[in-house]
Amino acid sequence: MRKVHARSLGIGDRTVMRVIPLGELSHEWTPELQYLVPVADAQDAQELRQLCTGGLHNLYPLLSESLWETSWQNNAVVGDVTLLEAGDVVVSQPHRNEIQVQYRPSDDHHAIFLTNRCNSYCLMCSQPPTPQDDSWLVGEAIEILRHILPSPAVIGMTGGEPLLLGPKLREVFDITAELHPTSRIDLLTNGRLLANPDCVKQLLGQLRANVCWLVPLYGHADFLHDFVVQSHGAFHETLAGLLNLQSYEQAIQLRIVLIEPVLEILPQLCAFIGRNLPFVREVAIMGCEPIGFALANRAQCEMDLGNWHSELLAGISALDRAGIPCILMNTPLCTLPSALWRYAHRSISDWKRVYVGECEQCLVKDACGGLFAWQEKGWRPGAIVPIREVMTT
């Protein structure tokens, strides 16, 4: 997530606030939320002070260092006013001298982090799990949901493994359905705990929230998938979970991350999905991010997709034959055979996406999803070569 350098003065750690222009306070203010109000000059400061002394205790100014010294000298966020946008939902981190931007309305993708705990230990995990109790995170997630306005089309929710939250996850769903009835939740989960019928009933019975379940699958046999997620028994649990989701008519996107043990069996895995899980809405096949455990397991995770075209073509052909839609993510066009360009998706969040020098001369740069920012430091998903000629058939 984005972090902005700023001092939080007299504001508690991890206070969730919505950035709101002074002029909009009058018709949006409610006592349950916290507001961060950009203050441009002494006159704004004067106006805000009147509101505060008038009894609105949930307002904090966002102002520059000099303005704070001259006009406020009280609880405030002090930093560069221009780095935040109206509608941003931010969380204070006083001891780090920064605030986190947890939600920005103008972004294409939104993600809310629910837990850092996990019951799998994937070879290429981009967010290595921690064992500590972090149940405060879901409380903060609920606070963030309460501060979001207007409702986005899609809210991504991720972990860790959100199903470990048990009934708390249902609470997140219900609050989302209540506050953002038009939003779809994209929940990233390994689905293993959905093998338990009690868990499924508690989580899905009369569910109002519109959830799409993003579930990874890494093999067409137990020992293959279990190896990638480093958890014995995971394959059969995930299968049971997927079938339970289907029986509740839930939308499912399967996710396949392209590391070596997965690329080796991609055609067979896709054919398995076609035969056994034809009810999934979509399969997302994605390049591995050079981050987290992937850095430690570099030998299995650093792939030059240019060496795997026949597996990619055969895998996607198997999905096509089964009539299952497929998208490719985190795969720059120049690393793919051109026959697969039409599946490539501009999936990398705007603030994580970069293009490199080679891209400047590329004819298809505008259609390309680019690279993760950290691929500049880690490794690239293949040779980045400008496309200079586009064959049309």
Add this chain to the structure above:
Amino acid sequence: MLTDAYPTTLYPFRFRRLAPDNIVAVSETGDHIFLNDSTLSDLVHRFANFSAPQIAELKSKFFLGPPGGTPGLRRLISSRIAAKHETVLSGPSLHIIVPTLQCAHSCRYCQVSRALDDEGHTMSMDDLDAACDTIFESRAQALTVEFQGGDPLLRFDLIRHAIERIQTRNIGEQRHLRFVVTSTLHQLTEEMCQFFKAHKVYLSTSIDGPEELHNRNRPLPGKDGYERTLKGMSLARRIIGVDAVAALVTVTRNSLEYAETIVDQYVDLKLHDIFLRPLSNYGFAVKNAHALSYSHAEFAAFYAQAFERVIYWNRQGYPLREVGASIALNKVLSTHDGGYVDLQSPSGAGLAAIVYNYDGFIYPSDEARMLAEMGDFGLRLGKIGQPLAQVLKSPVQRDLIQASLGRYVPGCDECAYRTYCGPDPVNTYGRFGTTRAPIYLTDHCQRQMWLFDYLFQKLHGEDEDFLNLAFEWAKPNGG
């Protein structure tokens, strides 16, 4: 080894030799693999010696798995098996109404049709109304109502009456309805087309091949049957739409030397489906067997030649689908049953399709009502107007079900293709006078075994273009 921590056992499967060293094996879920004598023996006796990729492949197709399964696996396998029976377990979806046996043709192989001046072979209005109402007693959400004959367009008044009655009833029922009229199209008028267009009625006709062959098979006094069918087809396409008419081929002895010409004819006519249907072995076709009939080997040679021609046209970029192969490929390659009445176990006769005949009786299939025309009423399920539930519980229907459970039928029980196929008890009855004859001696069995053998050999060839086509045809909506 990676697989060591995974106790593994052999799950049931059946197999069949396609060629001296090529064996196809099929698991209970209907997944298939190709083996040779050595790998078959290894699978049975020492699968632990297989490589990890081989074990993964066998597990992913349910030839191997953990002893006793897991909750997830048990659910997956049972839902795969259940999906194969969706069509026969969700209530009759194909309802055939035969309003009249009148027909202008005098085809030599036809079992049933009567001359135009024959007044005795038309359904009563009361029976027609009762049939329309009975259709809604089916639990099936999607209902196809097909009008057959004779030539039902000779009594367009009855078709119109039935469709209007069914549509009116459907305002409350909200079923997904589809209508088909099977006809020579000779009597088709603009007014009929307007009505069909308004009510989403599709037309089905017979085109046996080039004009000379078609007219030889289907004599009319004016010798202009072909020309008049084509005229009807172009009228329907102009008013109803390009996809208004589907056609099928009845293969007679005369057709055998024209395999490619027949297929080309369908391309010329801009048709995208072709259904190469062998003659039934009963009815008038049996009486005229010497002149019309052919051996199974002769049909197989014809079919293979025609099939290659169909593939040829697809490679040229002209989409053309052979319906019989599509039905079989759906069974082999698709998880979801295509909803065809054929190749079901238990049989789709009665459970998936039902015929309301002009004579006031209900039959389990088209062939069954044709047997009645020959004087054998043994397959009557009941009278039109009886509750559907009662008809489906009749002794005849029970017998058809019991006789068509492949698992319990000698010959089918051990057959590699059992998950894809089913005995045809009506065909057996027509041939042997009982539903309990040795299935493996029926024409139905011979033909289907041959077709599955043929298609599996094609699938084994692993030509990517052919595989793409096969999967396309296999889709439940027929691609």
